[in-house]
Amino acid sequence: MEDTELIREFLIESNENLNRLDQEMVDLEKHPEDAKLLASVFRTVHTIKGTCGFLNFGTLERITHQAENILGQLRNGERILTQDLTSVLLETIDAVKKELTSIEDTGVESGEEYTELLKRQKAMAEQPAETLELAIAPQQPEEESAPAEEFSPAPVAALAVDGRTNSKRRGDTVSAADSTIRVDVALLNRLMNLVGELVLARNQILQFSAREDNSSLNATAQKLNLITTELQEGVMRTRMQPIGNVWANLPRVVRDLATSCGKQISLRMDGADTELDKTIIEAIKDPLTHIVRNSCDHGIEAPEKRLLGGKPVQGTLTLSAFHEGGNVNIEIIDDGAGIDPQRVKASALSQSMVTPERADRMSDRELSNLVFLPGFSTAKQVSSISGRGVGMDVVKTNIEKIGGTVDLASRPGHGTTVRIRIPLTLAIIPGLVVTSGGERFVIPQISLLELIRLEKDKARTQIESIHGIPVYRRRGKLLPLAYLNKVLQVDAAEQASEDTVSIVVLQAEDRQFGLIVDTINDTQEIVVKPLGGLLKSVKGYAGATIMGDGKIALILDVPGIAQVSGVISDAIEAIRSDEADASVDKDSDKQTLLLFRAGNFERLAVPL
Missing domain, CATH: 2.40.50.180 (CheA-289, Domain 4)
Incomplete structure (x- = not known):
């Protein structure tokens, strides 16, 4: 296999591993006793380091080698995972991502030396060891394999044969690696375009057959309709990705923001396997990140303030996704301070964004949604996180560009919920x-x-x-x-x-x-x-x-x-x-009802 193909495979696999590594490091900081999680992190860094040496990427090899030394000490119980140590390892992941981007764009490393990062890595590795006895079974040391053996893509035909023999030995159990293949996105886009043309042709045939009194033609048209629908759904599924792919970097975002703001924040994610079209996934990544940053910065309070309000010291941020009526609903919920509608009203009036007459007529929910106006901000000071009045209006604009809607509901003192409703696909x-x-x-x-x-x-x-x-x-x-x-x-x-x-x-x-x-x-x-x-x-x-x-x-x-x-x-x-x-007074004693009869039962009514 040529070097360019090896590098391409290396970039694909490394990017996939790094997306998972971010979340694993955040989880490991919360659960340092989890030996399996630590072993997974070590294997990923070890594999990247070995392949870098094989492909002669010296900078990547140096920074991952130092990180591997630190992880090895953690794995051997020679050191405790501290917040500072986690930060250094996360900074290493950022450096690896930067170098991979440079290799993907230019074919070579960026040329940055990462002197400060290497110094911090070395200082961490050479600190007096702090032993930690983990309440887990001892691990078997992993075999150190040669870099060339770690990354040796085999021909597709050989993989197929190996998959069949292995499946027999494992009782017909096929691993995920053997049952999946990588397909270029351009090919999927081409297939989607062809299916779109087929749908157009299907619609034309159905319209033509409806005008003709020909039972054979009508039956064939209906069969074509069913097959086209199944094919369309199948091709659309090939473009679907779990929303968890977008959420993968959010634990890191929340962790870094909580550290910089001096807050304690727990992140929950429900419905991470909810699937969306790849185009939609890419379009919502930045809006979701911005909403999460706003929730951490403006929503969830500092520990001392939460204690005064009778809340747990640790705030909770919940991401939820679910299908509903051919669309996907995403909810970002925090249990923070909420949004004060009167403060929003005062800020909007001071910035001449609404007239006093309109503001007086608006409900609390409508006032809260003024945060989506361009340039709106209630922040008293500008920080590196937020407060410039740029962001929530862009979030709304980007969501609406893909045919979605965004809405906000808040209760002062209890928290805020941002609801996003988007289509499954745009094609x-x-x-x-x-x-x-x-x-x-x-x-x-x-x-x-x-x-x-x-x-x-x-x-x-x-x-x-x-x-x-x-x-x-x-x-x-x-x-x-x-x-x-x-x-x-x-x-x-x-x-x-x-x-x-x-x-x-x-x-x-x-x-x-x-x-x-x-x-x-x-x-x-x-x-x-x-x-x-x-x-x-x-x-x-x-x-x-x-x-x-x-x-x-x-x-x-x-x-x-x-x-x-x-x-x-x-x-x-x-x-x-x-x-x-x-x-109000005229209709206060009236209510609109929907009357219906269920089976042989008496008439029932449902309020409208």
Whole structure:
């Protein structure tokens, strides 16, 4: 095998190991008596060191050799793992990552000498040994193998034969290494594009077969539909990665922040095996890290402050991920001080981000969500961690770019929860097809809340105009409306009769509005195609897709539509707030119920 291929394999394996090593070192600091964990860390560093020597990467070999000496002392019970020692080992991991990046980008090491790091490593290794008797069984010393033997990729065919013979010896148990292969991401992207084209062809055939009275054609079309759906799901699964891959570096982030801020923070992660498309995984990495940093810096209090508040000294930060309705929900929960809505209000007013009238009408939850405004900050001083007013607005923008939403809920003195809702994939999404002005448009289903169809007299009586703004009285509350043909300035000559009004209720940011369209067609799985460079600056559109008849339909950008139409303006909020205040006494004794009958039982009611 050529050196370039050896280096490529080395980089792939080393990066995978280092992602795991960060978390293992943080866990080892908490549980220094865990011999298996220590052995795993030692093996990883030992393997990287040996392969560096084989490939003649001298700098990497020197810094990993010193780290291996320290880990060897820990493994032999000659030294106690302290916070300072952990910091040196984590700094070593950072240096290894930096060198690997340099090798990947340029083919050679960065040229940095790491003099200070090597001095600290040597000082740690040469300190008088502090013995620690671990309450564990003695370990068998690991055999020191030659570097060339540690890293000796074999031909694929040989691996396959070895896997079969080993599986027989192990009773048909196949190891993870034998049952998986690495595939270039470019190939997966190519497969995904081809599946997208197949979905488009499938939609066209289904539309054609629906017009033909041919049972054989219809049966074949349905079979093609099923096979295409299964193939699409299979290819999408190949691009899926567990969200735990994104979370892998967060224990290190929390540990470093807790150390620098003088806090005690415990990190819990639930649902780390929840899978997302690789593109989504890459897009949410930075927003998640920023939210976690904010929770550690602003949320969780210092130990003495927590004691005064009757809380445990150690704060808890919980990451949770789960599937729901074709999307993934991610929650970042801390048990810290929470967000004081009045402090947020005062800060927003002082920075002229909201008007006093609007601020007075906002609920505590709406006030808390002002932290997502560009430039907003309540920090009294700027630190290296946060306080510059840059970040949470970028988090919101980046999440919305991938079709997601972010929301914040907080209780002063109890903690804060940030909820992120994102689609599983960006390539193929479910969408609602509507028409307006004779043109078809697609609304992403993630933004869809409800469909309303008003007939004849109801359309005239229930749609009102307040201060020139059309609104619909929906279950006692005013819903601002926008006409799609007016927002997009499309020809309204073919607009449907005003006797029938179709309203699509949508969610934009933390507010709801209704979009009036001519007709509501059906839901389809659509293949998202990006807009050209000249159209990217046009608000209101998120992309395009090819429909079953071969024609193009534009995909609507719901937040953009809301901004262009003005349905989330302060004037709208003022109308809704005034109307709500006026109707409190009038409707206080009324409740809207959904009546239904279950089997042979009597009628039941569910509050709406």
